[in-house]
Amino acid sequence: MSDDKILIVDDSRLSRMMIKGFTLAAKPDWGVIEAEDGNDALAKSEGQEITWMTVDYNMPGMDGLTLCIELRERFPNARIALLTANIQDSVKERADKIGVAFIQKPVTEDKIKSYIES
């Protein structure tokens, strides 16, 4: 069993399902935690060892970048990616500033694979 665990935060169940499916296709032994918004993510990641994260931007409650800042404090060594349909340069720049990768939706197998194998 691998020690790697991925946290998938997205309010769309379809997106979570696709990210999870593509992740497990490439890394069948990874653990997966799904959360539907920022608060859910903070609650479910408490006390966990998480190495990878994908975070949506537009969600009910806190936005994805605010969540990324909190998750970064809690998991300083985790690889975090903002995975969003919001393609604005201003959002990409903010992600870049806090050391978070940017992946543009739609979710595809290639994008997930190249992220988790990077």
Next chain:
Amino acid sequence: MLELSEFQKDALGELLNIGMGRASASLSEMVGEEVELSVPQVETLSQNEAITRISGLVGNDITAVKESFKGAFWGDALLLFPEDHSLELVRALIKDDTLPAEMISEMEQEALTEVGNIILNACLGSLANIFKENLEFALPQYTHGSCSDILTIDRSSATPEGVLLLQMNFSLEKTKVSGYLTLLMDVASMQALSKQLTKYFGGAV
């Protein structure tokens, strides 16, 4: 009613074309087939005329994904689906033939919402990038109902003079899905957008 010059309309049509080009690339990536786009339409109309125009195209009973946006200019972006082929769309998206039919049908609404979200964000996001501005998006809302209920701009700043209607349609031959992207803005937003156009194109507009 505020009128945009022919050149401004043309410029907006071209920008919408770029936005929809980006959006259709995303859609094509999702469903794995080519997306056909129409020529963009840019009109200033009264709200009622806009409703009549759109229901003439898509019928009165429609499914829509609506996302409000605000920032340098503001309004409602809608993706209207005139015919209910959403099950085909969900199948094309998930690419998993083993999923049970009831699960696919259960995912219909959220699949359409997510598709709407990706298309509307790609289109408006590229406009924001072109203008070097930031737009904030509300969460996408799935609605089904009459054209007039869905298209009414219900914000306190709405003015009765008119709306700017930007519209473009897309279709997928294999999946048999077609839809209309519609942006509705009130007069004040139209003026703000026209300032952005002047800033971007300089004296040419």
